Amino acid sequence: MSALPTRPLGRTGHQVSVFALGGVTYNSHDDAHATAVVNRALDLGVNYIDTAHTYADSERKIGLVMTERRDEVYLATKSNNRDYDGMAGAIEESLKRLRTDTIDCVQIHDLGDERELAEITGPKGALKAIEQFRRQGAIRFVGVTGHRRPEILAKALQEYPFDTLLVALGAMHAAVRPFYDVVMPAAQQRGVALLGMKVMAHGWLAPRAEHAVRFVLGLPGVSAAVVGVDDIEELEQNVRAACEIRALGEAEREDLLETARQMYHQRPHEAWFIHK
Secondary structure, three states: OOOEEEEOOOOOOOOOEEEEEOOHHHOOOOOOHHHHHHHHHHHOOOHHHHHHHOOOHHHHHHHHHHHHHHHOOOEEEEEEOOOOHHHHHHHHHHHOOOOOOOEEEEEEEEOOOOOHHHHHHHOOOOHHHHHHHHHOOEEEEEEEEEEEEEHOOOOHHHHHHOOOEEEEHHHHHHHOOOOHHHHHHHHHHHHOOEEEEOOOOOOOOOHHHHHHHHHHOOOOOOOEEEEEEOOOHHHHHHHHHHHHHHOOOOOHHHHHHHHHHHHHHHHHHHHHHHHO
């Protein structure tokens, strides 16, 4: 397998592997399975792991690997707490679960509307808690994520100096509810790293995994595709696709978008990851 390429992660100074490992799927795997996947990912050159405080047991399982390999990875987690106290408590728990003294990036999880934006940026908002931990050296960078309203995310970048933006850039969203054209100009203007999630549309595009990964990595300005995997075989398949780093041709791109569009129209009420 070719070496996994890297790209700059905005202004952080970090070179991120173009395939980044998502942590949500570890909820359903035992410790041995989860740690085997994480270790194999690091062996393959993956140097970015994304998880969340609300992903059940994910942080703890990743932490089992961090005890030995923390210096090999940019470690990002997130919390959907919007207030100071809730975020502070979540960060304390995340540090313990991940078995680390420093989290590279804490992200506002799934920012959805104007009210939430006002709350997190307010005097008793979640960002104040993140800033406090950052001053203490327990957090290095601040991010925001979302897969509902791209205009809110673009506004958030104007109102606060976030370092990273993790957003739904997969082909399913591009076909039905596009984000890229809204968030990319705001991210580029502010030097914010743009990472793509919902790459496989919660498994709907798994039969087209190679094209799904290449679709996201072919978007100009995207630092990495964040993808959760079920096992080592799936991990290696996706890393191979990322290693090619070859953008889809126009015919391939349109075919993938049409496939995604048809899938959505056949099962619109199941697509919570688009409409939530």
